Amino acid sequence: MAAEVSIRNVYKRYEAHTVVHGVNLDIKPGEFVVLVGPSGCGKSTMLRMIAGLEEISDGDVYIDGVRVNNLAPKDRNVAMVFQNYALYPHLNVADNISFGLRLNGAKKDVVKEAVRTASEILSLQDLLHRKPADLSGGQRQRVAMGRAIVRQPKVFLFDEPLSNLDAKLRTQMRAEIKRLHVRLGTTVAYVTHDQIEAMTLADRIVVMRDGRIEQIGAPMELFHRPANTFVAAFIGSPQMNLLPATLSIRDGAVFAVLDERNSLRLDESRLPPLTEGQEVIVGIRPEHLAIRGSDASSQVGTTQLTGEIDIVEPLGAQSILHTRLGEAAVTVMVDGLVRFDIGQPISLTIDAGHVHLFDAETQLTIPLKDAS
Amino acid sequence: MRRDHMLYLMLLPVIVWFLIFSYLPLGGLQIAFKQFSLFKGITGSDWVGTKHFINLFQSDQFLRAVKNTLVISFYSIVFAFPIPILLAVMVNEIQSQGYRKAVQTIVYLPHFISVVIVAGLVVSFLSPATGVVNNILSHMGVPRIYFLTQPEWFRSIYISSNIWKEAGFNSIVFLASIMSINPALYESAQVDGATRWQMITRITLPSIVPTIAVLLVIRLGSVLEVGFEYIILLYQPTTYDTADVISTYIYRLGMQGARYDVATAAGVFNAGVALILVLAANRLSRKFARTGVF
Structure with a gap:
């Protein structure tokens, strides 16, 4: 089910302004890769290019060996969890989770079963009839993950999913995301500016600055052998x-x-x-x-x-x-x-x-x- | 109170304005229950109870005006209310910024034209002898139509020209509401495989339901108030059958016939029904859209 993601010499330009400079990255099937860096480093743009929400100015993105540059987001078999949850305020939890399935004309019993499974995984069984406004931040984030899960994508894309949560909830949700990855084994590309999140979640971390990759490596590798002063200062708290x-x-x-x-x-x-x-x-x-x-x-x-x-x-x-x-x-x-x-x-x-x-x-x- | 005294001070002129022009005149409503005489004044005139109301309801002209008001309002709500919503959705779908601004300017402009000029345009366009509409009809072999003298055409002309004048401007509120929808909802739907049409029907329209509900409440509250000046400018005795509404009836009765007491009774009836409609609509809005004006 998990897919390989290959990013080949990818550029993103907004008119004369280049925000991503020839990035190369391979994400192995089932791997949890965290893109980390300060605001404006191009990490979210990278994720959005993988999702198909941003056009790729130059270079190629492959998912499972298929070049997806010109494929619509829905045809890339990816699911994305957004920073601000992106839940539909007029729909209840069950309808939010099943939104994608219903859009694609899934049968009622399939939808019902998918919602049941996802809600069990994410402990949302008692909240299925509530509207997003009646949920806490952590519950909303779980619903957003539920919506991603039911589509059974080959790649999960997380765009700073925990940054709107308080510190305690963030720690809890971090563990839940880790558990979810272990359980589903799907490839994950995860964007955050929080190096602790990166260290605790990632199989490999990609440190970015000004649209370029500074270093790619396992968390402890980055911690012990930073490639430059930027990575050295970015990884580890308090900083080096x-x-x-x-x-x-x-x-x-x-x-x-x-x-x-x-x-x-x-x-x-x-x-x-x-x-x-x-x-x-x-x-x-x-x-x-x-x-x-x-x-x-x-x-x-x-x-x-x-x-x-x-x-x-x-x-x-x-x-x-x-x-x-x-x-x-x-x-x-x-x-x-x-x-x-x-x-x-x-x-x-x-x-x-x-x-x-x-x-x-x-x-x-x-x-x-x-x-x- | 002490902390915000400057704010209260700034509010004072508005309160005074409301007291003088909205609340003080309410005292004059008593003439609806009196045989009003200019010489005896409001307080000195004799009480006659509900005589004027009974007379009104026995008047064919008043009942016709009530019926016309309701029919024109109903058609306005059915045809004119949804068009700004559709227009806002359509403008929102325009990708090119330049084209979008041009469209917005073009559709907003008619709002700033005086009703007198709009009425003049309508009269001119529909003129049987020189009007562009009749010229076209004539070229197509259709006999010229006296649009503004035939009652069956009045409502269509009134509502369609009103749509032309106000739909663009009324779409601003809906467009603002659409613009406030979280863009991530569309991106998420895009990843889920939604088409543009599905995004409109499943995200845009449901997201602006609270705005639609509030504006509908306001609109329902004014269901008995149809564009008084515009009707006065367009109608004539031959079209009274479909064009004469409560406000024009009150105008003729009060201002032209000097029957201030009967005209006030009609106004009180109008306001009473409007109040009931606003309360009912607000209640419905609270029930179905979880939002209301108050």
Whole structure:
């Protein structure tokens, strides 16, 4: 039932303005691919081109090996779930779910059975006679998914389906979408600007910026091996600290000099050939920084950085510290039980095995060997 | 109250206007139950109870006017009310922005023409000697028709020329209502395989039902008020049989015949029936369309 989706060198132009620049992407049958990126990056346009709601300016889209550029949306065997649910306000839940089937002249018993099955899957049995206005946001989103399910499409397209929901409901619905995918095994292309949604749902994530793909990969691959500073900053919450530095090589030891007081000893065994004075960006995830007491004077781990706390954001189990290391702002994720005060001097330690390096000019990652 | 005092202050002229021109004159309605004399004044005239109402209902002319009003209103609702809806749907379907704007301008323009000019145009077009309609008929071998002197033509002429004048402008409300429909509903239907026609019948029209219902309520409330000036301009004694409506009857009785008391009685009857119709229509709208004016 699941289909392969191939996107070949696809462009989208609005008169002189190009919003998608030659995108290539293969989605395997049954795969859950999340297109993620900031607003205006072209991710929704991509989805709409797959659905047939936007004309493709250049390039080809194939579904199950069939070129669909000129096929009407209904002939592509896709179903789409919209951000604002797109439920028909004058129809009740059952009629909303069965709308597509009835349009295509499905028999009454087929419609009834399809509605029954979908409502069971989505726990909508008790709501079938209600109008959308009488439903909560989560229930409406489930109805929208029900409408997609009954058509038994080869590809599900989700366009930011959870962005109108509150945080708690979003978490619940995320799990429901994941369960639904496991149960149905249909190919899914899912658009979101929320990297947590992308990380938790995706088999593979496609990070987009300004109409181009920045990186494609499994969630943990993107997290551990971001291709550039954009992906590094986009994936992970709180986002990775990106600190400009200059390389200094002394007696075979390589240091990333952040400022006069702070330099970071890099793990030479992981480094490719680098040059003295090379401008780089050091990437450190907030959770990979650890706090030594303010009185710490000796290095623990490989490197110690000193600064002071700017803001404390307690989250419960953890706290986010916004610290200042010289000119640089550095975010640190720490144990929530430990008390910190604004203005408190701190020493941060980092294991060199968790440091990422990027070329300051190209913003591309400088590949490091995995830490042994 | 204290916080919004500027708003209340701005509202004051409107309230004063309503008091002076709408509520204060209500006191004059008492002459419907009096033998009104200009010399005795409204309060000084003698009470006669429901005499004028009884006389009205025994008058063939009044009953004819009531019947004509209802018939013209009924035909207006049946023929003139749906046309702006269809027009709005059709304009909404036009893809080319330039063409769409041109169509809208053309159909809105007649609204801004005075009824006097419209009546003049109608008289001119339908003139038996020089009118374009009769010229065409004549060319086709059909004898010239005296449209405006024959009662059987009056309602058709009145309603069709009214449609020409107002359908475009009245479509604005429906078009605005259509424009407010969530575009995702159409996209979703498109993915589901709906044709343009199915989108109109299953999305557009059901989505504007509340607007249609509210406007229908308002229209039903004014079922006894047909275009007074326009009828005065078009009708003549030979077409009274189909053209004379309550408002023109009141005008003739009150202004030309100086029978202010009887004319007021006819007006009170008119207003009473209109109130009942508005309440009934609003109730129906609430029941079937889940919306109402109040």
